[in-house]
Amino acid sequence: MIEIHNLTKKYKDIIAVDNISFDVKKGEIFGFLGPNGAGKTTTIKMLCTLLKPTSGTAFVNGYNIQKHPSDVRKSIGIIFQDPSLDERLTAQENLEFHGIIYKMKKDLRRKRIDEVLEMVNLTTRRKCLVRTFSGGMKRRLEIARGLMHRPPVLFLDEPTLGLDPQTRNHIWEFIKDIQRKDRITVILTTHYMDEAENCDKIAIINYGKIIALDTPDSLKKQTGKSTINDVFLELIGREVKNTTNDSGEFTKRIVMAKRRL
């Protein structure tokens, strides 16, 4: 469903994603883990055609991300890590807009809007402007919107960041439900290790390089740890990334370089 060959993204002298290659099979939930600034979001942005790779290539749903970006865009859905709602529109208007730009027919659009609003418990606030929402509500709406159309490939970039456990649980049940029903391939980045446990496969990325790639069980076996949390700490190291001079500087420069884009 997704094939990545030697994908690389450089920002001036910084290598955000360094020659990574892996495949994701159809219907898999693929976890993409790594510390902040490791290159997860950059990789996802390249896969969903928002960024051009410096070198290497990738295929999403059989389409080359550089040669056939519009076919790739037809095949994917994405929940972004950072906000992407129009705060001056109501919740319902945001969803309507999404439904139309994803070319959903009216009946299906209406049905799905009701369904996803119910799922994130925002039905009663559907006519309110998004700017009046709390952070958690905005996040929920963002997730609802991403799950409205059911593309073959769904990218979730830290989808449940900042949500309470009940809501996370509820959203995950919904995602798994549609994933099973429609055999959707899910690529997930997360810092919640319980979410990582549920993945069919996990890739761990650090400084732009893939340092581990396997099923959660075999990763545990290889490292002799009992949880993915421990596996992660073992592989990445225990120190907080931004405190060391070198990696702090690295993250900062990445942020600066991205801002210029």
Added chain:
Amino acid sequence: MIPENLQKELLWQKEGFEMYLEIIYMIWLRDIKRFYRDKTHLLSSLARPLLWLFTMGYGLKSSFIGFGGINYTQFIFPGIITMAILFTSMHSAITIVWDREFGFLKEILVAPISRTSIVAGKTISGSTLALLEGTIVLILAPFVGVKLTLLIVLKVMVLMFLISFAFTSFGILIASRMTTAEGFGSIMNFVVMPIFFLSGSMFPITKLPSWLSTFVKIDPLTYGVDILRHIMLGTNQFPVILSLSVLITFSVITSILAIINFNRS
């Protein structure tokens, strides 16, 4: 590749012209809604032309020698209309940069729609809003002694739309090259203000020093102001056909460049 049940629901097959129009309509509708809800912006964007019209218009009225019985307030009236249009067009186009800053542009850019339809939607919404503001200023015509007939109003509306379209495309062209909203102030100072000042909105362009005259002639808005003055006051510097050609050529070139740039980014 895609399961049967999904294929029926995902409506890629519903491409066609109708789909294209619906997407453009949606982008247009969003901008109109945002504009309508932001009452303070509506008021403040009207304040600028009104302030110029009444302070400059009446302030300089007595010192203006005038020609053909046209006083200064009447003389600048078509210029004030183009001012309202210019600022609204440019502002509305540059909201793309805000969309980028606030993340909403990503939502549009990853969607399976062509970049051209995004530019089209934005151009039409910007033109609509600019035309609306121009029309509000036009309503003041009787107060400054500019006589309107139905035919004049119709001609003015067509012209206002053309100017709106040209400068919204121009704004989108600029916005497609801008990555942060911080540059907005510089765009206002170094692009919008010079276009306005050099357009001859506020002064006659007949007896200018040659260096200034050159700049005035380069400014495409000059030709918009000139035709409007021709329609409303019966006085103009350039042949109407020349002015029209300049405006249309400018619109076409800027829209094509805007589309190319937007597709590239």
